[in-house]
Amino acid sequence: MTTADQPVSPRPARIARTSLAVRVTLLVIAVAVLVAVISSVVGILVVRRTLLDAATEALADRADLVAAQLAAEPSSMATELASTAAILGDQGITVVSIGPKGAVTGTDRRSVRAARQAGASAAVDGASVSGTATVGGQLQLVEARSTAAAGFALVTPADVAGATRQALERRLLAAVLAGTVAAVLIGLLAARVVSAPLRRTASLARAMSQGSRDLRAPVTGPREVAAVSAAVNDLADALQYSESRQRKFLTSVSHELRTPLAGISGQAQALADGMIPDGEQRDVGLAILGESARLERLISDLLDLARLGADGFHLDLGPTDLAALVTEMARVWEVRCAAKGAPLVVDVPAGGVVVTTDSRRVRQVLDGLAENALRVLQPGQPLVLQVGSESAAGDGSAVLQVRDGGPGLAPEDYPVAFEPGVLHERYRGLRPGGAGLGLALVHSLVRRLGGSVIASRAPEGGVAVTIRLPVDGGPPSAPGDRTGQRER
Secondary structure (H helix, E strand, C coil): CCHHHCCCCCCCCCCCCCCHHHHHHHHHHHHHHHHHHHHHHHHHHHHHHHHHHHHHHHHHHHHHHHHHHHHHCHHHHHHHHHHHHHHHHCCCCEEEEECCCCCEECCCHHHHHHHHHCCHHHCCCCCEEEEEEEECCEEEEEEEEECCCCEEEEEEEHHHHHHHHHHHHHHHHHHHHHHHHHHHHHHHHHHHHHHHHHHHHHHHHHHHHCCCCCCCCCCCCCHHHHHHHHHHHHHHHHHHHHHHHHHHHHHHHHHHHHHHHHHHHHHHHHHHCCCCCHHHHHHHHHHHHHHHHHHHHHHHHHHHHHHHCCCCCCCCCEEEEHHHHHHHHHHHHHHHHHHHCCCEEEECCCCCCEEEECHHHHHHHHHHHHHHHHHHCCCCCCEEEEEECHHHHCCCEEEEEEEECCCCCCHHHHHHCCCCCHHHHHCCCCCCCCCCCHHHHHHHHHHHCCCEEEEEECCCCCEEEEEEEECCCCCCCCCCCCCCCCCC
């Protein structure tokens, strides 16, 4: 075998994905940052709105105070207004005058323009005006009051409390940053706690892939994590059970292969050594031929089972009269049954039962079942081959039955009769039998033909194997299909 033909063992796939811990941490950080950004924006807007309301209220209080002072000294209104403007100017507040007809005048053109935009001209005859205006890209607060002569307006930038606002915003951003750092630490801790059971389970699965079967993951943590651990434990149990069955099956097959090989080898050696008299050489040759045929059947069954598990297994579907097929088969089995003293009963409908299937594989199935049955029959115990019509099935299927009058099986054996080697292991030394491959091969073939097969107790006292095949052929079952009831 060349290097190119040698099977290549699978290599574990490289996992180039981020870990669950990293993902949980990033998710927590993303949520924390999102919440922090929203909180910051809302907080800054609230701070600005609060400071703006406070500045507006403070300016309104000053305007009311100035109006009260001017009302108390109407004779010196101009002097008082000028003195007030000087004092308020040091606080960033500009005073503009409002004439009797609403004309707004003053020395600061920006303030005059803001007062006009805010509608300060209406502050006459006892009216008051509170408003805002944007001049040169800056928001201005305006409070206008009327006096006995005319009126005035106080104008100041809305960002008069800018230093306070900036200090509050810096504190708010610092709190948000501290919260984000705390979220990172909490995310790392949470991710470590959540991912720890998964890391343990992954480590156990890797150990299982290297052959360990006695390890189990602790079923702890959140429900989803516990479900993963339980599923891995179930898989470990299934693998342990399956491998145990495989070992028993291989042991059984090895024993069955060695038996004919030992017979062939011993008698061939005797022939080679000249130990067989001339009159007995023909009998020895026939014995070797029989053991060779037995060995060939075992190998053929093994190969068929292997092929059935491949996608390339080929079926030759075509119209097949099951009644004619069983009648032809009976001519061969009459001789074999007569040699053993077992009556052969054939029950087929006169009109025939035509289905679309692979006739060669159906015959292989029936021959295998008949051979299994005949092996355990005693003289006088019958072998029955029966074909049912479509109407008898009641579900659009044709029915084939192979029944016998042999010793039968224990009730608990019927559900597992088609498992490779199970019956052989249970009845070894108690009754004649092969390697336990025949029934497994029957099950696989019937499933690939799109049908079903079950085992039950026969009216004759032995085993009845019932096969149902779709009349139209149906889709062949996929390799390894084990859907539905576990069948014999």
